Amino acid sequence: MSTEVAVRVEDKLFYNRYQVDPGRAHIKVRPHTTPSPQLKALLKACPARCYELNDSGQVEITVDGCIECGTCRVIGEASGDIEWSYPRGGYGVLFKFG
Amino acid sequence: MIEERFDAIVVGAGMAGNAAALTMAQRGMKVLQLERGEYSGSKNVQGAILYADMLEKLIPDFREEAPLERHLVEQRFWMLDDKSHVGLHYKSDDFNEEKPNRYTIIRAQFDKWFSSKVKEAGATVLCETTVTELAQDAYGKVIGVKTDRRDGEIHADVVVLAEGVNGLLGTRAGLRERPKPENVALAVKEMHFLPRETIEARFNLKGDEGAVIEAAGTISRGMTGMGFIYSNKECISLGIGCLVSDFQKTGETPYGLLERFKQHPSVAPLIEGSEVKEYSAHLIPEGGYNAIPQLCGDGWVVVGDAAQLNNAIHREGSNLAMTSGRIAAEAIFQVKSRRDPMTKENLALYKKMLEESFVIKDLKKYKDMPALLHNQSQNFFLTYPQLVSKAMQNFVRVDGTPKKEKESSMLRSFVSARSWTGLFGDAFKFARAWR
Numbered sequence A: 001m002s003t004e005v006a007v008r009v010e011d012k013l014f015y016n017r018y019q020v021d022p023g024r025a026h027i028k029v030r031p032h033t034t035p036s037p038q039l040k041a042l043l044k045a046c047p048a049r050c051y052e053l054n055d056s057g058q059v060e061i062t063v064d065g066c067i068e069c070g071t072c073r074v075i076g077e078a079s080g081d082i083e084w085s086y087p088r089g090g091y092g093v094l095f096k097f098g
Numbered sequence B: 001m002i003e004e005r006f007d008a009i010v011v012g013a014g015m016a017g018n019a020a021a022l023t024m025a026q027r028g029m030k031v032l033q034l035e036r037g038e039y040s041g042s043k044n045v046q047g048a049i050l051y052a053d054m055l056e057k058l059i060p061d062f063r064e065e066a067p068l069e070r071h072l073v074e075q076r077f078w079m080l081d082d083k084s085h086v087g088l089h090y091k092s093d094d095f096n097e098e099k100p101n102r103y104t105i106i107r108a109q110f111d112k113w114f115s116s117k118v119k120e121a122g123a124t125v126l127c128e129t130t131v132t133e134l135a136q137d138a139y140g141k142v143i144g145v146k147t148d149r150r151d152g153e154i155h156a157d158v159v160v161l162a163e164g165v166n167g168l169l170g171t172r173a174g175l176r177e178r179p180k181p182e183n184v185a186l187a188v189k190e191m192h193f194l195p196r197e198t199i200e201a202r203f204n205l206k207g208d209e210g211a212v213i214e215a216a217g218t219i220s221r222g223m224t225g226m227g228f229i230y231s232n233k234e235c236i237s238l239g240i241g242c243l244v245s246d247f248q249k250t251g252e253t254p255y256g257l258l259e260r261f262k263q264h265p266s267v268a269p270l271i272e273g274s275e276v277k278e279y280s281a282h283l284i285p286e287g288g289y290n291a292i293p294q295l296c297g298d299g300w301v302v303v304g305d306a307a308q309l310n311n312a313i314h315r316e317g318s319n320l321a322m323t324s325g326r327i328a329a330e331a332i333f334q335v336k337s338r339r340d341p342m343t344k345e346n347l348a349l350y351k352k353m354l355e356e357s358f359v360i361k362d363l364k365k366y367k368d369m370p371a372l373l374h375n376q377s378q379n380f381f382l383t384y385p386q387l388v389s390k391a392m393q394n395f396v397r398v399d400g401t402p403k404k405e406k407e408s409s410m411l412r413s414f415v416s417a418r419s420w421t422g423l424f425g426d427a428f429k430f431a432r433a434w435r
């Protein structure tokens, strides 16, 4: 089992319901040229894979699939790499089971 | 601004917030509860095992109407290596009692019901409202909350922070620190649907009986973490959690771990052919006693996961949340009944009452455990499970090797992996942290 398992997170997120709040991202990444170790860790640690590396090597976030766990805040807010809050009331992920 | 003034505002409608709001409303207090989700439960994730005793204290006849899944008659602990599990199973017909002690629940459904009880008791519950900040006076006393609704400042004598593990408002107001990566675990979870009869056959259950499996070992790849498999009526909750600091260090992905756990030969047959209907993630406070922040101050108290009240060793959280919510509400009611102001000194009654309850006593008992498991995660979650599995295989495989030789080779493999001092040291430290 040491072999890597191929997982498509998008397929998992597809099961979930979301109420997207267009144009109001509740998490923001501080503009940077080279990503800090914290930002790099988010590429792997975010369970919804909201963080991606763009073509010029910076970390970007797309919050649409965010499951609001707070992991990226715990890793990246203290260093100022990200700004984190909850979505507006009623928006974001809507768990049917939880 | 909402001109109306409340005796208390409760932020959050999870286990702790619902317990607090219910208790205060039942005592005739004017309570406003604010929840950011569409309804109570729509943001909440749990395994989930409900401990009846703590809910009974709030709603004695809850069994008649709460959405419960299965009452638990069996607990399995599995130690896994890549291909095997060594298990300790405890199943007893004693658990088929009139008032069972533990049930599986589905949080989104359970919380919705719990919230209906809060409303019946007379509290005002406002959902789809995110509290953005605490309102404080010039002296730092908390006097209410600010929300994302228009003109959203609302005032009350006391604010109960039941905002869950992230503790965002408390951090923003400077009342506590943000959780540290080594003090919180990230858990990811899926809901696997199967016909009822299939679940009962695979777990060897009758009727509404339920079983749970807790699994540790190489599935967490040397990180401090655990997997869980809980049987509900028509679905199986399956997930795995590890410390955020370990994810950060190792670069493992949470969904990668989940996928490997599902593919483990002991796990895969349990969920074979299931339909997945949800993927969720949530943090769990795991810092134990030493990570508990200030519990009260002028105009505020903090309860449940927001106060990091979680017993990671026994996987208890929601019962600590309910109990701390209830106790905080009782303390607030006492202060109010005496017509005393909601100052830090007066609200310290909550802290005192909590210290006398099982909540703080249990957390104190295991105060050294989080650090031990964290510092030695390679041994406890990788080396030992592999060794134990090897030893078991050696024991059961009949291959003509004399028993004496088998025994000494087993011993040799333990000693060569950890050395005598390492083995004794680990056993000693473990025993001490458990005491």
Ligand SMILES: Cc1cc2nc3c(=O)[nH]c(=O)nc-3n(C[C@H](O)[C@H](O)[C@H](O)COP(=O)(O)OP(=O)(O)OC[C@H]3O[C@@H](n4cnc5c(N)ncnc54)[C@H](O)[C@@H]3O)c2cc1C
Pocket: A086, B011, B012, B013, B014, B015, B016, B017, B018, B034, B035, B036, B037, B040, B041, B043, B044, B045, B046, B047, B048, B049, B050, B051, B129, B130, B131, B132, B162, B163, B164, B165, B168, B169, B187, B188, B189, B239, B282, B283, B284, B303, B304, B305, B306, B310, B315, B316, B317, B318, B319, B320, B321
């Ligand atoms: C995978 C997993 C398995 C678990 N298994 C078990 C188990 O089997 N048994 C057990 O006892 N415990 C278990 N726990 C722990 C348990 O879930 C928690 O301890 C419990 O939910 C804590 O309750 P709470 O009310 O403090 O927080 P939560 O239930 O998280 O509630 C917090 C509420 O506050 C709301 N909120 C937060 N911020 C704001 C804001 N700014 N404005 C408005 N609303 C806000 C949220 O939407 C939420 O409704 C598990 C946890 C996880 C993640």
Ligand code: SF4
Pocket: A027, A045, A046, A047, A048, A049, A050, A065, A066, A067, A068, A069, A070, A071, A072, A073
């Ligand atoms: S809150 Fe959780 S899901 Fe959302 S972006 Fe951060 S790590 Fe990812």
